[in-house]
Amino acid sequence: MNKNYVDVNINPCKMCMPMGGALAIKGLENSITLMHSSQGCSTYIRRHIAQHFNEPMDIASSSLTEEATVYGGGNKLKKAITNVIKVYNPKTIGITTSCLAETIGEDIERIVSEYIVENNLKDKINIFYSGTPGYGGTENEGYYYTVRKIVENYVKPSKKHNKINIITGYFLSPAEIREIKNMLKIFGVEAIILPDYSETLDAPYYGKKYKRIPSGGTKIIDIEKMSGSLATIELGVLLDDKKSPGKYIEDIFGVKLYRLPLPIGLKNSDKFIKLLSKIFNKQIPKEIVNERRRYIDGMIDSHKYNGEGRATIYGSPEMVYSLAKLCDENGIKPVIIATGSENKLLQEKLEKELKYKNIKFLIDTDFETIGKISKEKNVNIALGNSDGKYLTENYKIPLIRTGFHVHDRVGGQRENRLFYKESMNFLDKITNCLLENKYSVYREKMYKNYFLEEELL
Numbered sequence: 345m346n347k348n349y350v351d352v353n354i355n356p357c358k359m360c361m362p363m364g365g366a367l368a369i370k371g372l373e374n375s376i377t378l379m380h381s382s383q384g385c386s387t388y389i390r391r392h393i394a395q396h397f398n399e400p401m402d403i404a405s406s407s408l409t410e411e412a413t414v415y416g417g418g419n420k421l422k423k424a425i426t427n428v429i430k431v432y433n434p435k436t437i438g439i440t441t442s443c444l445a446e447t448i449g450e451d452i453e454r455i456v457s458e459y460i461v462e463n464n465l466k467d468k469i470n471i472f473y474s475g476t477p478g479y480g481g482t483e484n485e486g487y488y489y490t491v492r493k494i495v496e497n498y499v500k501p502s503k504k505h506n507k508i509n510i511i512t513g514y515f516l517s518p519a520e521i522r523e524i525k526n527m528l529k530i531f532g533v534e535a536i537i538l539p540d541y542s543e544t545l546d547a548p549y550y551g552k553k554y555k556r557i558p559s560g561g562t563k564i565i566d567i568e569k570m571s572g573s574l575a576t577i578e579l580g581v582l583l584d585d586k587k588s589p590g591k592y593i594e595d596i597f598g599v600k601l602y603r604l605p606l607p608i609g610l611k612n613s614d615k616f617i618k619l620l621s622k623i624f625n626k627q628i629p630k631e632i633v634n635e636r637r638r639y640i641d642g643m644i645d646s647h648k649y650n651g652e653g654r655a656t657i658y659g660s661p662e663m664v665y666s667l668a669k670l671c672d673e674n675g676i677k678p679v680i681i682a683t684g685s686e687n688k689l690l691q692e693k694l695e696k697e698l699k700y701k702n703i704k705f706l707i708d709t710d711f712e713t714i715g716k717i718s719k720e721k722n723v724n725i726a727l728g729n730s731d732g733k734y735l736t737e738n739y740k741i742p743l744i745r746t747g748f749h750v751h752d753r754v755g756g757q758r759e760n761r762l763f764y765k766e767s768m769n770f771l772d773k774i775t776n777c778l779l780e781n782k783y784s785v786y787r788e789k790m791y792k793n794y795f796l797e798e799e800l801l
């Protein structure tokens with residue numbers, strides 16, 4: 345929030361809650377999101393997701409009108425479900441809501457139960473509801489809340505098996521989910537990954553044959569079996585228990601929960617790899633040990649340049665947490681840490697854990713505030729999504745675009761920062777940006793600082 349104005353947020357550092365819900369639902373096999381909302385909300389979300397991933401993104405809407413707002417939108421929602429089934433024939437429909445639907449207090453669960461009975465659809469289709477009003481949180485909260493709803497609806501008692509559960513955190517790209525799968529393959533182990541949009545939001549080219557719902561995504565039949573897994577690794581250290589999908593599985597089915605940060609940077613990657621090794625009682629493969637050694641070697645090489653870095657890091661809390669740790673362990677000072685979420689744990693944890701102490705935390709903030717304070721604090725690099733381009737335009741602070749959403753560059757769906765090798769590549773990007781910035785103003789600074797003085801003598 346910009347403190348110079350009362351209750352005004354100028355370019356908020358967040359998107360809205362159903363955006364995260366739609367991403368989570370896209371990670372389910374043969375699924376579609378139906379928003380109980382007026383049309384603009386679904387259009388806004390579709391546009392952002394399609395631009396970032398460069399994939400078609402269908403989100404249906406019940407198209408609430410003035411009449412439905414006054415008298416209730418149950419009939420509209422039922423009609424929308426019928427149309428969605430006719431057009432897409434999905435196995436799963438995730439119903440999310442907007443500010444309007446929640447404000448008028450629609451009883452979605454009752455409407456859906458009635459619909460299932462009226463149309464004789466019991467056991468023929470999965471329809472679940474996740475309440476995601478924009479004022480209830482950001483896309484980060486919408487994502488975890490919807491994943492929690494998925495596990496509450498579909499995990500059932502099942503036999504024990506040798507897989508683990510991995511709850512993918514917000515925000516990972518499709519390439520990063522594939523990187524996790526690759527890591528499991530190197531270890532020779534298996535997991536039920538939820539949600540898995542590694543294919544649905546980065547689909548291969550299939551020629552002219554267009555699929556309305558792309559292949560891939562977590563199968564409901566696998567979600568049912570998450571209760572029999574060896575353990576759950578949840579990528580999210582800033583969630584409270586009531587919002588945690590893994591905590592639900594632990595409380596109801598007794599599956600041990602481990603919460604880890606997004607495995608970006610050395611220590612965060614170590615935590616993931618050591619835990620895999622511990623749960624499956626397997627040695628860390630040589631290939632991974634060597635990648636770690638190479639990463640440390642690279643960290644040493646670039647440390648002398650990184651020491652000049654003064655960073656603003658902004659975005660969703662879990663991503664900001666891991667990027668701040670990566671910067672800190674490489675000598676880049678995380679001068680400003682900002683998020684649009686109202687997440688108090690982010691500050692609490694980072695204040696304790698980071699070596700650099702002179703940090704300005706901005707919680708539930710906007711880009712107007714981030715920009716002004718970045719300027720005051722002599723920030724020379726920013727890390728975050730495309731919405732921070734104003735930092736470059738207004739204050740000449742170079743921006744490394746990372747996370748969701750990146751709409752003014754290509755490749756957001758292919759971004760990969762996970763584990764040692766890709767953390768190194770990401771760190772190289774930061775170091776090279778600092779170097780480029782330094783050399784572009786190097787001569788000018790030298791002239792101002794030294795030669796001008798000499799001429800005056």
Ligand code: SF4
Nearest residue numbers: 360385442443477478
């Ligand atoms: S903030 Fe509310 S009204 Fe605006 S797009 Fe999000 S859900 Fe819709």
